Amino acid sequence: MRGFLAVFSRELLERRLLLAVALLASLIPFVAPLVPGTRHLGASDVRHGVALGLGVIAAAVLAVVLGATVIARDLSERRLGFYFSRPLPAWSVWAGKLAAATTLTLGAAALILLPTSLVDGIDLRAWWTSGYFGPDPLAIPFAATLVPLLILASHALSVMVRSRSPWLIADLLAAPLIAVVIFGALQRLLREAAYAAASSLVLFVAAALLLALLAAAAVQVQQGRTDPRRSHRFLSLTLWGSLLCATLAAQGAATWVLGATPGDLKGVWSFATSPAGPWIEVSGPAAHRGDYAPTFLLDSASDRFFRLHTPPSDYRLGGTHFSADGRWAVWLEPEGHVSRPGPAKLLRLDLRTPGAVPERTTISYEGQPGLALSPDGSLVAAIVRGRLTVDRLEDGRTLAAVELPRHRSRLGRLRFAGPGRLFAYLVLDVQDGKVQDQDDRWKSRIGINELDLGDGKLRSVREIEGLSEDPIWGLSPDGGRLLLRQGKERHLFDARTGEPLAILKVEDGDLQGCQFLADGGIALNVSYPQAIELRVLSPELTERRRFRFGKSDRLRLAGQPAPGRLVVATGFLVQELNLDNGTVRVLSRDLMPLGTSLDGPASAGSKLFQSRDGEVFWVDPATGSRRPIAHGGS
Amino acid sequence: MSAIAVEGLTVRYGRRLALDGVSFSVVPGAVYALLGRNGAGKSSLVRCLVGEQRPAAGRALLLGRDAWRERAAVLAEVGVVPEEPQAPPALTARQLSRFCSRLYPAWDEAGLIARLTRFGVPTDLAFGRLSRGQKTQVGLALALAPAPKLLLLDDPTLGLDPVARKAVFEELIGELADRGTTVFMTTHDLAGVEGIADRVAILAGGRLVLDEEVETLKLRFRRISYPQEAAEGRSERLAALAPVAAASRGWGVEAVVVSDFDEERLTAAAAGVPGGRAGVEVSALTLEEIFIALSGAEGGSR
Numbered sequence: 042m043r044g045f046l047a048v049f050s051r052e053l054l055e056r057r058l059l060l061a062v063a064l065l066a067s068l069i070p071f072v073a074p075l076v077p078g079t080r081h082l083g084a085s086d087v088r089h090g091v092a093l094g095l096g097v098i099a100a101a102v103l104a105v106v107l108g109a110t111v112i113a114r115d116l117s118e119r120r121l122g123f124y125f126s127r128p129l130p131a132w133s134v135w136a137g138k139l140a141a142a143t144t145l146t147l148g149a150a151a152l153i154l155l156p157t158s159l160v161d162g163i164d165l166r167a168w169w170t171s172g173y174f175g176p177d178p179l180a181i182p183f184a185a186t187l188v189p190l191l192i193l194a195s196h197a198l199s200v201m202v203r204s205r206s207p208w209l210i211a212d213l214l215a216a217p218l219i220a221v222v223i224f225g226a227l228q229r230l231l232r233e234a235a236y237a238a239a240s241s242l243v244l245f246v247a248a249a250l251l252l253a254l255l256a257a258a259a260v261q262v263q264q265g266r267t268d269p270r271r272s273h274r275f276l277s278l279t280l281w282g283s284l285l286c287a288t289l290a291a292q293g294a295a296t297w298v299l300g301a302t303p304g305d306l307k308g309v310w311s312f313a314t315s316p317a318g319p320w321i322e323v324s325g326p327a328a329h330r331g332d333y334a335p336t337f338l339l340d341s342a343s344d345r346f347f348r349l350h351t352p353p354s355d356y357r358l359g360g361t362h363f364s365a366d367g368r369w370a371v372w373l374e375p376e377g378h379v380s381r382p383g384p385a386k387l388l389r390l391d392l393r394t395p396g397a398v399p400e401r402t403t404i405s406y407e408g409q410p411g412l413a414l415s416p417d418g419s420l421v422a423a424i425v426r427g428r429l430t431v432d433r434l435e436d437g438r439t440l441a442a443v444e445l446p447r448h449r450s451r452l453g454r455l456r457f458a459g460p461g462r463l464f465a466y467l468v469l470d471v472q473d474g475k476v477q478d479q480d481d482r483w484k485s486r487i488g489i490n491e492l493d494l495g496d497g498k499l500r501s502v503r504e505i506e507g508l509s510e511d512p513i514w515g516l517s518p519d520g521g522r523l524l525l526r527q528g529k530e531r532h533l534f535d536a537r538t539g540e541p542l543a544i545l546k547v548e549d550g551d552l553q554g555c556q557f558l559a560d561g562g563i564a565l566n567v568s569y570p571q572a573i574e575l576r577v578l579s580p581e582l583t584e585r586r587r588f589r590f591g592k593s594d595r596l597r598l599a600g601q602p603a604p605g606r607l608v609v610a611t612g613f614l615v616q617e618l619n620l621d622n623g624t625v626r627v628l629s630r631d632l633m634p635l636g637t638s639l640d641g642p643a644s645a646g647s648k649l650f651q652s653r654d655g656e657v658f659w660v661d662p663a664t665g666s667r668r669p670i671a672h673g674g675s
Numbered sequence: 676m677s678a679i680a681v682e683g684l685t686v687r688y689g690r691r692l693a694l695d696g697v698s699f700s701v702v703p704g705a706v707y708a709l710l711g712r713n714g715a716g717k718s719s720l721v722r723c724l725v726g727e728q729r730p731a732a733g734r735a736l737l738l739g740r741d742a743w744r745e746r747a748a749v750l751a752e753v754g755v756v757p758e759e760p761q762a763p764p765a766l767t768a769r770q771l772s773r774f775c776s777r778l779y780p781a782w783d784e785a786g787l788i789a790r791l792t793r794f795g796v797p798t799d800l801a802f803g804r805l806s807r808g809q810k811t812q813v814g815l816a817l818a819l820a821p822a823p824k825l826l827l828l829d830d831p832t833l834g835l836d837p838v839a840r841k842a843v844f845e846e847l848i849g850e851l852a853d854r855g856t857t858v859f860m861t862t863h864d865l866a867g868v869e870g871i872a873d874r875v876a877i878l879a880g881g882r883l884v885l886d887e888e889v890e891t892l893k894l895r896f897r898r899i900s901y902p903q904e905a906a907e908g909r910s911e912r913l914a915a916l917a918p919v920a921a922a923s924r925g926w927g928v929e930a931v932v933v934s935d936f937d938e939e940r941l942t943a944a945a946a947g948v949p950g951g952r953a954g955v956e957v958s959a960l961t962l963e964e965i966f967i968a969l970s971g972a973e974g975g976s977r
Contacts, residue, residue, distance in 0.1 A: 044747070122761045
């Protein structure tokens with residue numbers, strides 16, 4: 042310690058003039074308001090700005106200059122031997138000199154800022170709360186940490202350049218290599234919207250850089266001593282060795298974060314189910330991975346899965362679409378640089394072929410496309426920025442591309458209907474070429490349009506008008522019927538022609554909800570003062586069965602795991618309703634269904650449930666046996 | 676315990692071998708002079724001794740301690756005068772003295788100032804503004820101020836004028852007379868060192884080719900010269916006396932240097948040639964002449 046203090050104080054003594062110059066510079070802010078053209082800014086603001094600017098510039102310049110000279114110049118000019126011919130431990134030479142450089146730099150900056158802050162009674166921290174420097178309590182320590190980082194970086198660079206050793210070639214190769222690898226890891230995390238992990242990575246790399254520079258300088262002085270080339274060798278070996286380890290750790294951490302499996306999911310944010318077959322798409326937060334929320338395409342029968350590069354937070358992508366036959370899945374993945382997202386690329390996966398892997402198609406979309414997949418999965422239709430296109434997935438050929446009528450469509454839904462026909466359902470905001478005002482929007486219309494893939498012509502079939510509210514609407518699983526909410530009633534239309542078919546209403550209760558079932562039947566959720574009633578209608582709209590539940594329960598339809606069976610959930614109580622004989626069977630008291638009423642017996646969705654702590658199970662409704670799909674748990 | 680013990684010391688710079696298994700020791704109180712041509716490895720040896728250079732093999736012990744591992748502890752008892760005068764250029768001799776005084780257990784500042792005054796070195800002038808000779812004198816004064824047990828001097832008179840060189844050696848002689856400090860020095864100043872060195876070693880091509888008491892060395896080496904006209908067959912007979920370290924020719928005189936001179940063998944060898952012993956002169960060599968003979972064009976085999 043005696044040696045450290047001796048070196049430290051000697052360095053301060055030798056460079057004491059710097060502090061005197063800083064003290065003189067601290068007077069400049071008081072002269073600055075006298076400069077013509079600054080009066081309109083206010084004297085205090087000018088003083089603050091000039092003092093802060095001078096302080097930052099002084100700190101940056103001194104850090105670079107002192108870092109480049111305190112050890113490196115002594116080494117190259119063969120003066121370091123003075124210390125090494127004295128009874129000084131190597132560490133005290135290194136630490137004493139670098140501590141003195143840091144003290145001089147921060148001291149000079151503080152001296153420049155001090156008179157202004159004393160005269161104006163200002164809080165220095167207030168200058169650093171712009172958000173770029175982090176939260177207030179950490180702002181000044183954060184800025185102060187940059188000084189030793191700059192000093193050490195400048196020192197390392199100076200030793201490398203001054204030594205004129207061949208190790209400079211290694212430096213020139215290692216620096217960009219490590220930068221590229223770390224940037225790559227950061228890109229991967231940002232691309233997957235793992236922002237917390239990316240922030241941690243940046244902090245880790247910054248800390249690793251600081252420690253590596255510190256260790257490199259220490260080892261350089263300890264092992265290289267007065268030999269410039271040997272010093273350079275040890276500096277480079279330690280620096281790049283440490284940073285390489287840090288880089289590998291960063292890469293490993295990024296790989297580990299992005300290598301989450303369905304078992305790591307600690308909850309489910311969104312999911313989609315194939316209408317037929319065991320495949321589901323599920324996304325949610327992964328355990329111990331910050332805000333990373335991976336999306337998986339998962340075979341619930343075999344636990345085979347694919348990680349999709351579709352961050353749930355990327356609103357443009359819109360999830361996975363399955364073909365009606367359950368063979369194909371398509372989804373969008375973002376392309377381009379993280380900061381300049383390009384078009385989203387369409388990928389597809391053959392779900393029936395063993396060993397198949399996701400395949401990039403030649404189709405990509407700008408903006409936020411609304412997609413539909415043909416029943417056999419061979420065609421994809423999309424509405425992007427007022428344009429409807431139909432492409433063949435096999436070769437990316439565009440079969441049709443039409444501009445939609447000039448209107449603002451807030452919602453659009455596409456449905457293939459047999460070979461060569463596509464129906465586009467659009468919610469219109471324009472009437473007679475005029476954009477509706479805010480009040481009129483509540484009287485939206487739905488336009489039914491039919492695209493003939495043979496001639497590529499779009500034909501307006503019908504517009505359903507007079508909808509008094511923002512329409513809530515649904516299509517039957519076969520796409521043949523359209524259900525629209527109209528006040529307390531539900532209006533049923535032919536989805537291909539727009540012809541009204543029926544009006545569903547309840548005289549003695551309040552019709553809360555209305556959903557299609559897999560077989561085309563309809564379930565009505567009716568609220569009474571003391572109870573909730575589920576009414577099940579056949580596809581022919583005849584009443585098939587009624588079930589009553591307690592008033593406090595919020596009823597949710599959750600798929601049809603077998604013909605004639607309907608699963609409903611009230612909170613975590615899951616019951617199976619037998620539509621044939623009207624019996625009710627409790628399936629579980631601690632699960633919540635993931636599926637929807639449209640998930641029929643052929644879909645895994647009707648058998649998926651989530652526990653209170655986020656675990657996802659496949660449950661056999663017949664036996665009640667469970668198999669974990671996503672472990673969740675935290 | 677030896678003041679200095681060097682064992683199998685090897686130093687490499689890349690592929691170049693600067694020191695090749697050098698071993699020697701210096702007894703306490705001795706003045707040991709290491710001689711060698713430029714590039715012989717002297718400075719590498721000194722850097723190893725002060726713990727600035729890590730040897731590729733072997734070790735260097737100062738006062739019984741490893742100079743690389745325990746450099747700071749060792750140097751508390753050792754004064755070092757490097758080949759190039761080194762000190763922060765902005766500091767004066769007094770400031771340097773004050774800095775160094777914090778590092779040593781004992782520090783004779785008054786003695787240091789007195790010594791510099793004797794040298795005629797200004798104590799309040801920045802080190803960077805002193806002449807080379809003055810810088811060396813400041814370095815010597817700083818090295819002597821802690822009253823070291825061992826003094827290491829790396830060519831301390833290099834580039835000094837005769838007056839400054841004389842002052843350095845006088846100071847050393849005084850130090851030796853007063854305290855009996857062990858001195859290890861590398862030098863090219865053979866005339867200067869001849870009067871004070873007890874033992875001398877010669878380094879050539881990274882190897883130690885000689886390590887001997889100065890007195891026995893000077894007794895062992897002789898120049899044998901004879902007229903050139905009587906040289907017929909004489910050179911061969913005289914050369915049989917001992918290995919010829921070096922030979923010279925000029926002014927009608929043939930001369931050889933023998934490293935293990937013996938009068939009786941010379942007489943016997945001269946008896947068999949015309950003229951016999953007559954005309955053959957035997958003379959002693961200076962340390963410089965021995966050094967040149969050993970380190971000359973022949974490369975210096977013993």
